[in-house]
Amino acid sequence: MGRIVAVTNLKGGIGKTTTVVNLSAGLALKGARVLLVDVDAQGNLAMALGVSPRRTLYDALVDGARAADCRTPVRQNLDLIAADATLLTAQPAIARRPDWPRVLEQALRPLRAEYDFIFVDCGGSLTVLNLNALHAATDVIVPTTVEPFAVRGLEMLVVQLSRVKGNAGSLRAIVPTLFDARTRQSVELLEQLREQYGSLVMDPIRINVRLSESSARGKTIYEYDPRSRGAADYARLVERLSDLWGFAPPSPAQPAPPPPSSAHPLPATHQPVAPPSAPPPPTPATPQVATAHQEPIVTGAGSLLSLTCPNCGGPLRRATVAGYRVVFCDQCRYRRQELAGGVRR
Numbered sequence: 001m002g003r004i005v006a007v008t009n010l011k012g013g014i015g016k017t018t019t020v021v022n023l024s025a026g027l028a029l030k031g032a033r034v035l036l037v038d039v040d041a042q043g044n045l046a047m048a049l050g051v052s053p054r055r056t057l058y059d060a061l062v063d064g065a066r067a068a069d070c071r072t073p074v075r076q077n078l079d080l081i082a083a084d085a086t087l088l089t090a091q092p093a094i095a096r097r098p099d100w101p102r103v104l105e106q107a108l109r110p111l112r113a114e115y116d117f118i119f120v121d122c123g124g125s126l127t128v129l130n131l132n133a134l135h136a137a138t139d140v141i142v143p144t145t146v147e148p149f150a151v152r153g154l155e156m157l158v159v160q161l162s163r164v165k166g167n168a169g170s171l172r173a174i175v176p177t178l179f180d181a182r183t184r185q186s187v188e189l190l191e192q193l194r195e196q197y198g199s200l201v202m203d204p205i206r207i208n209v210r211l212s213e214s215s216a217r218g219k220t221i222y223e224y225d226p227r228s229r230g231a232a233d234y235a236r237l238v239e240r241l242s243d244l245w246g247f248a249p250p251s252p253a254q255p256a257p258p259p260p261s262s263a264h265p266l267p268a269t270h271q272p273v274a275p276p277s278a279p280p281p282p283t284p285a286t287p288q289v290a291t292a293h294q295e296p297i298v299t300g301a302g303s304l305l306s307l308t309c310p311n312c313g314g315p316l317r318r319a320t321v322a323g324y325r326v327v328f329c330d331q332c333r334y335r336r337q338e339l340a341g342g343v344r345r
Helices: 016-029 044-048 057-061 087-095 100-114 128-136 148-165 184-200 209-216 229-245
Strands: 003-007 034-038 072-075 078-081 117-121 139-145 171-177 303-308 315-321 324-328 335-339
Touching (some): 003 016, 003 100, 016 078, 016 209, 034 044, 034 100, 044 209, 057 087, 057 100, 087 100, 087 128, 100 117, 100 128, 139 148, 148 171, 148 184, 171 184, 209 229
Parallel strands (some): 003 117, 003 139, 034 117, 139 171
């Protein structure tokens, strides 16, 4: 049974949706089968992934449709059950049901065997659907900015989580976001978080304009700018949580199971590109698992003397980021990228 991971915080504007998109996309690039579920009526997940789904979570929770029929494929290994403003009217209807805390869990139960991870993007308050997400969750991830009000809100969330779940044992990770190492307050508050919550605190996601730009253009950070520090930081988070959850990429030699949403073709803009006829560049050495003290996420960045740029003839360089092998030229900005481990579905 796949893990149901609620990504939540009582405060808005702290990078929840950005974390959901790039963490799930990184796991999908590693070969995990991932489903995203948006329980926020703003519907930011669909916008951040550049899709406009026909059916939404409202159909599954209120109109009685099967959750499987409300999925939209958005990337390889990555599906979405989107949200929109109709969820504002869904919450009062759900609240009148005697089983209201378990409505979301019941809707997702038939899908758990099809996915390794189901990520639920929660809103910025304890609404009926956010409480549903916490009840359904096997794991809880809390993004938080490194600011006084956000740190205080984190303490309140831990108390509420203990009330809902009976204890805070499902809290799996605290992800500091929008971190600016140039400010003393950020550094001091990050240290305070680590003293209070210990190993639950992940390495921070540094402030990076490329992250907001990628969401505005409907792309993951690995698609928009795989060489940015935002991509490197989220790739490190992917590796840390993969290790924590014991997820290992599937062997390429193993036949892949049929995709759970094969009846719905991927949007044309996200169809995989056919490999070039020329032989691929040498595969960089497999990086070690990232820890708090090492950063083997971006590897093989030296010049490849045996490869030259087809545009300007200059030396090509390479990087591997969260499952992407990227070959690029610093002189003319030529770039080619491909999945390092092959496509699973």
